[in-house]
Each structure stands twice: as structure tokens, then as C-alpha cells.
Amino acid sequence: MLLIIILAVPLIGAFALLLMRSLKINISSITSAIVLVLGGIGVKSVFEEGPISFRIPLFGPFTPTFYADHLSIIFVMLAAFLWFVVSIYNQEYLKHEDGSLGFEFCTLLTITAVLGIFLAGDLITMLLFFELMTITSFFWVIHKWNKEAIRAGYFYLFFSIVGGFFLAFGIVLMGAATDVLPAIGTGFITALDFRMFAFSIILFVVGFGIKAGMVPLHLWLPHAHSVAPTPGSALLSGLLIKVGAYGLIRVGEFVGWGMESRDGIAWLGPCLASLGTITMLVGVAAALLQSDAKRLLAYHSISQMGYIILGLGLGLYLGSNGGLALLGAIYHVINHALFKTALFLGVGIIYIQTKETNLYNLGGLWRHFPMTAVFMFIAVLGITGAPGLNGYASKTMLHHAVSLAAETGTTWVVWVERVFLLVGVGTAASFTKLYYLMFFGKPSKIRTFDKVSPRLLVPMSLLIVVMVGFGLAPKVFPTYAVIPAAKALGMGNAASNMNSLSFWELGNVLGMLITLVLGTFVCYGGIKSRAFHWCPPVWLTLEGLGKLVALKIVTLFRMGEELLQLVTRFFHNLGKAMRTHMISDFSKFDKNRSGTIGRFKLTGISADAALLIMVLVFLIVWYTIQNPELPQVLNI
């Protein structure tokens, strides 16, 4: 019952918002606080007594099922916390934007949908909330209604709709493979038809991968996240792409965490790990070339999701030793949500005052926005993995998981480790660039800015507090929250895997510091040599490739259409020719009740009668030939 209440609260809040818009209360913050409290009750209940499950017993093919185990409730708390933080921010930010009521309404509905996905108990319930989320978050992206926003909105909507279709197809195949659709949280599936099970897993990975921003399905992400209003971008990057990660974890649960993958599905771990690595690399490489702050952050979202997907892949690949990888991935989901939201909120503060997100037009702002600069600095330290903050904790865990896998010596894992370090350097470089260009450097315009309202700074400070807390005591959160979640998913050795890891070991700390310093040097070199301004040729970017392919397909269609028109016109002309000829012949018959066809002269019978008789004779003859016993059947 608690689960339904958690879902109902933001929904009621959305309609309350419409009805009570004259009152000046911040309904969003109140509802989010309520959900936080309820979520806390849920945490206590789930961690002490075990998973909660709730079914609405409806007749028919669809029984809405809700389920909360450790993983779900952690994600619910994350969603509620982020929502609470952003709702305080919204109060001030939306004064600078039009259409704030619509935006808040869509936010509350999207939160309902996201909570629904996290609390869904079976695949169709999850799909229902997934589609609802697509529809409501579309309005975030398209909020400004200018050409760029509409383009990004189309991209986002179509990719999400396709993702939903892939999920639906995956559910169909899963239903065919196992006869009864598995509920979420049942652990690994022994399928009747293993091939179909494998295909359905592929479809699920594609569907959730689109949402998670996995390369090559990430094309919508940079446009959508940069064109939405800042709180929308913050929640898109901080929360909605985590839905993809959540889905991938649940899919992995069907395959089986903490056990050797069975033949036929053993490819999933390496596949996810490779895709994750590519995602990390593509994200960081593209981010280095960006000049718009929000697009840079969006590409970093892609890159950090790559870390998470890599962790999930390694968790599957390493089987019972994959505890560290899975723990690192889940921990990184939480951490990334925290620091990415903080970064977006900071960029939003700058944007309100300067109306500018292009990094090369900003500069020297630390004087005017001191608090923001400090908070952003801590967030940057977080995302680059500086020791003492939460990013360091999850990245170290993931690094150790990669090293553990690399010990086996398989070529691709060794390369994964190298790329891992490279991406770390790249992330540091990119954020040095962001921070330097934004807050230091030559101030291009000298203006006096208004004082930043505390309502904009309080949310960031809340996030920073949590981040620093996690960073200074890196073992606390995993031990109390993530390990039980991993255990519930099936990864039994999670605790023992983490015991071998010491966060403050000198090797780890030193390694991270070297990465950061290298990154700073790369950034310096990049800016001085203007390498960051390189625009890749169209065919090298995925998006350009996609556009070229689409254009070719459209050309093919045009050719096909012309061909079809040719064929139709041919038949049309043929029909017309036949008609004109026949009509002239028939009219000859009609006029004098007799006429000539070729050499035969027919008199005394009208043309139509002649035709009918011919057709009847033909039919009778043909039918008699086909069925020689016919006269006997029609025995009169």
C-alpha cells in the first residue's frame, strides 16, 4: 500500500498545482518532502523486513504490480532527494522562464512516472510508466518552442518511442520464452526457449540503452539535455538516464548476477562492458570539443553512464567475483546523479544572470559568483574523481573491478583498463576547461550582476553536503545500502569483495592525483593549441553518418515512389485504353442489336447477352474440367 501512496503523492501534487495556482505555496517541495519521508519509511521496511510487493487484482491481461526491494527503494530515495533539491531551485529559476506552470506540472507527472518505473513489479507495469515518462518529459525538452528545441524534442521523442517499442517486443519474446512473464525481482530465469530468451535480452538492452545514452543510441541526448531549461536538464541527466541503468540492472537480474553466465547468454557481459567503454570514450572525446556548457555536461553524462554500463558488464562477466563491479556501478549511479545535478544547477545560476552558456563568452566570474564558484569546484572535484569526494569512491571501485578482470589477461579487458585511465584524464581535462573558462580567464564583459538568491544556492549546498559526506566516509554508504541491494539482486559475495578494497590506500590516491594533474596539462595544451576547436568532418560523427544514411534512404524511397507512380499510370492508361476501345465496340452493338467482332457477325442478340453467354459457357466448361464428378453431385 505504501508503494501506491508514494506514487500517488506527486500525481495528486500535479493536479493540486493546476487547481491551486493562485496560492503561492511551493507544492513541488512539499510533495517531494512527503515522498522523502515515505521513502524513508519504505527504506526501513525493506531493509528490515524484506521486499514489499503489491498487486492490484484486475481481471484481464494486465494486473498492475508494484515491487520494492533494496535497489528500488534506494533509487526512489535518490529520485525524491533530487526532486526535492530541484524544486527549491525551481521556485527562483522559473521566475526567469515563461510557461512555468506547464513546466512544473510536467515535472510532477514525470516524477510520478519515474517513481512508477522504480517501483514497478512486472515488465508491463514498467513499460506503462516508461511510456508515460516519455510523453511527459518530452514537454521538458520542447519547453522553449524554438526551432532548436523542437528539433531536439523530435529526436528525443522518436528515440524514446522506438525504445518503448523495443521493450514491448522484448516483453513479447520473453513471454514466448517463459510462458508466464517473469516478475521483476525474481532472480535469474530458466527459460523454456533459450534462443528467444537471448533475443529478448538483446531487445531489452537496446530499449534501456536508448534511455541510458549508450553509444550508438545516444544521439538524442546532447540535443535534448542542452535545449531543456536547466532544472529540466538537471533532472534529465540526473534522473531519467538512470532509469536506463535501472532497467539494465534488472535485465541483468534475469540473466543472473553473481553466477557464471550460462552458455548462450555469456556474451552479454563482455558486450555490455565493451559498449560501456566505447560510450565512455565517445562521450569524453566529444565533450572536449564542446564550447556550450550544457552540451559539454550532456556529453559527460554519456561518458559517466559509460562507466556504469562498463561496471554492469564486468559484473556479469566476472560472475561470482563481479561484486565489486556491480557495487561500483550502483554507487556511481547515485554519485553521478548528485554531482551532475549540482553542475547543471550551477550552470543555470550563471545562465540566469548572463543569458549565456557558451564558454568562450564567459570568464572571470569568480568575483561575481563566489559561492557558486566554490560549489561548482567541489562538484567538479567530484566528477573527476578527486580523493575526498564521492566520485573517487565509485571510480576506485570500478577501477579495481577492471584490474581484477584484467588479471585474466584477455586482450579486450586489458584495453578496457587503458581506456579507463585515458577517459579519466580526458574527464579531468574537460572539466578543467569548463571551470577555467567559466570562472577564470579574461572577463569578456564586465557587468554588475544581481546577488544570487539563496534559494538557488541552498539546493547546491545540499547536494555538496551529501557528496562530501560520501567522499569522506566512502565505505559507509556501500556497506549499509549498496551491498544489501547487490545481495538482493543475487550477488552473494558482494561484502567479501569489498572488504579487500581499501579506499585510502596510497596507490589509489596517487593514481587519481596523477590522472588529475595529467588532465590539467592536457587542458592547458588543448586550449593553447586550439585543438578543442576542431570540428570533425560530417562522416566521422555518428550523427552525421545517421543523417547521410537517412538521406540515402529517403532518396531510395523517392525512386520507389516514382516507380510505383509509373506502374500505376501504366495500368491506368491501359484501363482507359481498354475502356475506350470496348465502349466503342459495345456501342456499335447497342445501336443496331447486332454487330461484328472481328470476322464474326452476331445478329438478333444484344451485345451484353452475348458476353454473358460467353462467360457462362467458359465458367461451365472450366468447372466441368476441374470437377468431372459435378453432374453427379448436382443430381436432380
Added chain:
Amino acid sequence: MIALILALLSGVVGGLVVAFLPQTKRGLRNFIVLFFCTCGMIFSWGVALKVFAGESVRLASEFGGLTFSLDPDPLGMVFGLIASTLWLITAIYSFGYMDGKHKQRTYYIFFLISLSMTLGIAYSGNLVALYLFYELLTFATYPMVIQERSPKALKAGEKYILYSLAGAGAILIAIVITYVYAGKLDFASGPILAGSLGSGLGWLLLLFISGFGVKAAIMPLHRWLPAAMVAPTPVSALLHAVAVVYSGIYGILRVVYSVFGHALVRQLGINALFLWVAGFTILLGVIIAARQDVLKKRLAYQTISHLSYILLGALTLQPWGLAGAIMHMICYPTSKIVLFFCAGIISEQTGETRISRMGGIGWLLPKTMIAFSIATLGMIGMLPLNTFWGKYYLMRGSVAEGRWPLALVLIGSGIINAVCFIPIIVDAFKGERTRANIEQGKRVVFMLVPVFLLAAVSLITGLFPGIVWPFVQAVVNYFF
């Protein structure tokens, strides 16, 4: 049995009453139309309850050696319910749309008579009755197609009659051949041709499906449908998106399941051909739709595409496939009729028929475009709308038959549907927001109420498909 007779008579009697009413008494005429449509609906629900309870509702008579029987079974009952319920809703819409137009009396006469003909097709118990009502439906709907009496309308009517009669001719030949093979023509005693062996059976099936396929707008027999869009919007919505085309689809379902039986069709091995045709129509229909600028033509081609969903489901010969087909039959009109009705409201209130000139129309007609958006999601086949369930079971049926590429065809069609319609909605809400709202007046209320009713139904049945599930189950259990 009384319910059956009354259901069939309510349309004809209503039509006759309206015929004798003077043209000026508009209010009275509207009331009478409403009354008889409601009667038709109530009595068809009465028949449905009886069929659900398992009672046999049969009405047969013999003349000249031929039996003519009415014997609704679950499939007929479902079709009858869809038809009569949507007829009532369209009647309400017509009160708004036809207000102030010429020749309203003619329109309403044939509107009511077509209701009876459709119910006759639905409740037919043997091929004779089916054929009789099928032909009568063509003639009953013809005056509505040529309502405008413009040269274009007359040409469209001519095309309609030619195509329909050619199809009916093919059906008649096929019926005669069936009688010769099997000696009986009624549906209730199991598939007519079950147990027959013969080389010509595959051709017979082809003949039947081509004949019914004309009305069911299977490509390449579909060309009458876009031309018939010249009819008034309620006619396009109900007849050419639901009643007439559904009678074609219903005919195909009857042929495959009641005349041949799914076991025999599987034996003949010919269902692959029809699955190809269905898949081809599904994709090509929406692709052509995307190229149309006139909104009603775009909706017409989308209709052609979606009808083949039902054909696809029927010919997978799987229980899941048939369930998907029936589910789609029930759910698709709730979205399609909304789209047509909105197109009608747009053309009546603003005079626009071309999509390229419908920019910013969402601010003139906000409620209409919101309903249009909901219905578009229905056409794409997304949760939380009910068409998702039809699509889901169609995909399950395709996979169960081993033909998973059909599921990809369905997904592709959903995406192209999105491409067709979402830009219309986005363009409608672009631009300045300060334009006056012209959604006022009693006329518009009559037009909007059915729209919102159907949109609400599509959302509710999407979230709670259990409401329509008993009907689907009844049909599938009857045939499998």
C-alpha cells in the same frame, strides 16, 4: 430473438420514420435519429448478453431452397456491439457537423438504414445472409458518399460502387463454389469446408479474400477509400474507418475461421501469402500517408494500414494472433474516429483541410488538438492507450507462428505513424499563443462531446484492458 429482430429493425424503421418527416423539423428529426440509434445499441447489447450467456439466438427462414439465417456468435456479437455503439456516438457528432448543411434528411435516412445493414452483416448466420446484407450495405452507404453531389463526389461514388460490386461478384462466385463443395452454408455447425480436400481450395480462399478485401481495403484493392474521403466527415469516420471496412474485415475473419477453419487454412499453407500482403499494406499504407497533405487523405491511408493489422492477426492462425486482431478491432476505432472527428472540427471551424496550413491551430482549437494528440498516441500503439494491447497480442501471435519479422513490421508501422502525426501536433502548438479560441457554440459542443468520450474510453481501456478482455476471450475460445 426479439432483441435480434428489434436491433435489426431499429435502423430501417428509423430511416423510414425520418423519410416521412418534413425537412424543416430538425429538432424532432435529430431526436428520432438519437432514439433509434440508442434503440439499436440497447438491443444489440441485449443480443450480446444472450450470446455471452451461451443461448442461441437464431432466426432462420427458407425461400426457394435457400436458407437465410441470422445467428450471432461471439465474433458477430463483437462486431455488432462495436458498430451500434459507435453509430450512436457518430449520430451525436453528426448533429453538430451536419447542422446547416443541405440534404440532411437524405443523410439521416441512409445513416439509419446502414446501421441495420451493418448489424445484419454482424448477426448473419450463413453465407447467404452475409452476402445479402453485404450488397445492401453498399447501396445503403452510396447516397452518403455522394452527399455533396459535386462532380468529385459523384466520381468517388462511382468508383465506390464499381469496386464494391466487383468484390461482391467475386464473393458470390466463391459462395456458389463453397456450396458445391460442402453442401451447406451456415456458420454455427463448425467450419463449412472442414475435412474437404481439393486442389481448388487455395484458389477459393484467394477468391474469397479478394472479394472481401475490396471492402477491407487491402492493397491493391484499396483505391476507393481515399476517393471516398470526399464524403462528410461523420461518414468518413464511421463508415470508411469502421462500419464498411469492418464488414470487409469481418467477412475475411468469417471466411478464415468459419468457412475454412484455421486447421484447413494451415493445411493449405497459403496463409504466408496473405501475411505478406498484410505486412506490405501495413507499411506501404503509412508510407503513402506520410506523403499526403490533405488531412483526411492522410487519415484514409492510415486506415488502410491499420485494417491490415487485423488481417495479419487473423491469418497468423494462432489464438494470440486472433486475440490481437479482435482487440485491435475493438480499440482502433476509439482512436481513429477521434482523429476523423477532429479533422472535421478543424475543417468546419477554420476551413482548413491541408496540413501545411494548419500551423498554430492548436491555439484556436485547443481541446480538439489535445484529443488529437491522445488519439495519435493511440495510432502509434503506445501505452497508456488501448491500441497497445492489440499490437502486443499481434506481436505475440506473430512470434508464436514463428514469423517474428511481422512484429518488426508492426514496430516500423508504429514509428512511421508517429512520423505522420506528431509533426501536425507540434506545428499546431507553435507560434503565438494569443489567438482567439474559436471552439465555441452549441455546434462545437455536439462535436466535442463524442471526441472526449472516445478519448476517455481509449485511455481507460488502455489502463484497464480487462474491460474488453471478456469479449476477446469469447471469440478466441469459440474458434480455438
